[in-house]
Structures are given as C-alpha cells and as structure tokens.
Amino acid sequence: MKAFERRGVAVLTFDEKHSNRVRDKILYRLGMGHHRLSPLPRHLRQVTDQIVEACCTDVLLVGVEVIDRPFVERLVKQGIRVHFYTWDGTANKDRFLTYLDLLDSKATFDPNDSRDHRMAYIPLFAEALFDERLIGMAPARDQDIGFCGTVHSSRAGIIAALMSIDRPRPLRLGLMLYYHSRRLFGIKALVSRSARRVAPLISDTPFSKSAIADMFVRSRYILDVPHPGQSGMTARTFETLLAGARLLTLNASAEALLPSSFANRVTVIGDIADLASIDFDAVGPLPPLTHEQTYFLSLDRFLDQLSAMMRLPA
Structure with a gap:
C-alpha cells in the first residue's frame, strides 16, 4: 500500500x-x-x-x-x-x-x-529487491536448482522426488522450506514417507525476502510449484525472472502467459523426472533483462x- x-x-x-x-x-x-x-x-x-x-x-x-x-x-x-x-x-x-x-x-x-x-x-509481480542489478550478481551461480515455499498439499512429494533424483553428478540444491508448525508437520511425517524425507529441512520461521533473493541470484534454475488447479503465474515466477535465474515450472500455462521474449528463460516440466534431460553443466549465463521485460515483471x-x-x- x-x-x-x-x-x-x-x-x-x-x-x-x-x-x-x-x-x-x-x-x-x-x-x-x-x-x-x-x-x-x-x-x-x-x-x-x-x-x-x-x-x-x-x-x-x-x-x-x-x-x-x-x-x-x-x-x-x-x-x-x-x-x-x-x-x-x-x-x-x-x-x-x-x-x-x-x-x-x-x-x-x-x-x-x-x-x-x-x-x-x-x-x-516481483518486488524490486529481487532485481539482480540491485542485489548484485553472485560470483557464480553455484546452485543448480533453488526452491522456496510452503510445503503444503503435494509439495512434500515433489521436493522429496527432487532430492532423490539419480544423476551422474548430484544436483546442487538450495531449499528454503516453510511450514507454520514443525509439530504439525511432524504429525504429517508419521504417515508420509515424503514428509519424513523433508521434515529435517522444515522451518516454522518465515524466510526474509532478502534471504530468498540472495538464494535466487545464486541459482541457475528456480523450481515453481503452483497450487493444484490454478493456472495463474505465481509470485515466484516473477521473482525468479527478475533475479536473472531460469524458471523451472510445473505450470503448463506459463509459456503462453509470459511474453515471448522470456521463452529462453522458461522450462515447463510435467514431472520432476523430466529434469533428467537437462544438462545443468551446459547452462550458460543469460543476457540482462530489457526495459520492457523488467517493467512487465x-x-x-x-x-x-x-x-x-x-x-x-x-
């Protein structure tokens, strides 16, 4: 406001x-x-x-x-x-x-x-603090995939699957996982193998926006997991792109909803297993965002x- x-x-x-x-x-x-x-x-x-x-x-x-x-x-x-x-x-x-x-x-x-x-x-939209020009480029994007979000609905299974991907070189992950009560999440873990896998990483203290922005600018890709049944682009979509990272999203509508100028920055996947086809070591740097792209975000x-x-x- x-x-x-x-x-x-x-x-x-x-x-x-x-x-x-x-x-x-x-x-x-x-x-x-x-x-x-x-x-x-x-x-x-x-x-x-x-x-x-x-x-x-x-x-x-x-x-x-x-x-x-x-x-x-x-x-x-x-x-x-x-x-x-x-x-x-x-x-x-x-x-x-x-x-x-x-x-x-x-x-x-x-x-x-x-x-x-x-x-x-x-x-x-994304707040200005996610703009990589303002927070400064990290010396190297040393994380393959970053994720920040509340571990609700199906997200525990998705994050557990991400952590379990078998690749010649293990993925370097930056995970900031939040749930409002570690005790309640522990109850979920009693009946869910996926919840048990991610439970040690859960924080019941919200992450600061500056900490999230710092993680985004260190990551080559940011994983976006929308709510089931929703087609709208999440705030993470805009924050990812403004931070100069690539968007890795389970939102099948993302490419159609974003301006075509973002096409080389967005990868839509149907399942975490699709990550096996991405050569993370071959991912090069992206050019700076244009004025029009920055305004859209x-x-x-x-x-x-x-x-x-x-x-x-x-």
Whole structure:
C-alpha cells in the first residue's frame, strides 16, 4: 500500500482477520471462522465503521480469505466503491464468489477464473529487491536448482522426488522450506514417507525476502510449484525472472502467459523426472533483462493495471 501512497493516493489498511495466531489461522483455513460464537462478525463490523468514519471512497480487497457478503453490502450501502484482487484461484479459495456481483471492479491472477467469472486478468509481480542489478550478481551461480515455499498439499512429494533424483553428478540444491508448525508437520511425517524425507529441512520461521533473493541470484534454475488447479503465474515466477535465474515450472500455462521474449528463460516440466534431460553443466549465463521485460515483471506494471481497473486518478 505504500506504493499507492508514493503515487499520491491516501491509504488506510485493515486486517480482515480478528487474530493472526496460528490456531486462529488454521480455523479460518478450515472455514470455521464464521460460526455463531466467532469474534469475526463483530470485528468486520468494527472495520466497516472505521472505513465509513474515515470517509473512504474506495475499498480494495486484496488476497482476502474471510470477507463475507454482509461486509461488502454494508460498504456498498454507504456509497463506497468496493474493488477486489486475488492471487488465489477458486479451486483454493472461492468465498469471494458469494459477493462478486456487488463489486465495482474485480481482478484475478488466474486466467481461467478471469474467463469463467468475468474478472480482469492482472498477473502478479516481483518486488524490486529481487532485481539482480540491485542485489548484485553472485560470483557464480553455484546452485543448480533453488526452491522456496510452503510445503503444503503435494509439495512434500515433489521436493522429496527432487532430492532423490539419480544423476551422474548430484544436483546442487538450495531449499528454503516453510511450514507454520514443525509439530504439525511432524504429525504429517508419521504417515508420509515424503514428509519424513523433508521434515529435517522444515522451518516454522518465515524466510526474509532478502534471504530468498540472495538464494535466487545464486541459482541457475528456480523450481515453481503452483497450487493444484490454478493456472495463474505465481509470485515466484516473477521473482525468479527478475533475479536473472531460469524458471523451472510445473505450470503448463506459463509459456503462453509470459511474453515471448522470456521463452529462453522458461522450462515447463510435467514431472520432476523430466529434469533428467537437462544438462545443468551446459547452462550458460543469460543476457540482462530489457526495459520492457523488467517493467512487465515489476510492481509498477501491477499498480498501473490496478489503478486503471479502479479508475484512480493518474
């Protein structure tokens, strides 16, 4: 939101959740935040009151999970324009479909949801700290493949398969694996061989963006694993390319969604076993990104598209 302020737009920010404790986040994710005794409805009414008292003209819901139709209805009745952007597909979070008809404008990172629900398509972006020109080139890209992400759904199996690839020269891997509770992940490991394999590498402390950027600039390839059922390009896609690394992705739509100028930087795979065909020792350096490529990957392009959607003053 600070980026909007730098453009001269006054911004207030509110947290949709009444609590960000791990226990409460788990309840929200399980869809248990709207029960009769939940503090969430009262919290959302308080947020509504604060928005109205501040005389806000527009509300942008970004990546929200627990916002409900009554909340949006209260804002609309006050003459406030409500906008929406999501980086989750309906296969993962679909509550917003219950109030989609009330919105003044709406956009998504997922091209399939854009088509199916008549939403604007606005791809994600990378923050400037991932720009290899700003963080400096490493002396050598000494890691073949890097990966950073939350080890949810099928990712434990994918990472375990990556660690188990049999090659003449073992792959040099940079792995930054996160899960919100090592104890809960340990429970998963009791019934999953893949989870047991990666469990020693799990951190329950989020990695800093600067540490992630440093790992990206040391890697020849970054592995991108989207959520099942989603076709939109993840933030990792943009961060990888801005950091000057090659993208190794399980997103079959990635090549079609990116400008053609990125073609030599993107490899789509259907399975981790496909890595056997890549000669990592023959991978040479990439040329610097052009101005057009950098702009496409940037926060500036993202904000330009959001501002146009919301009809904000230039």
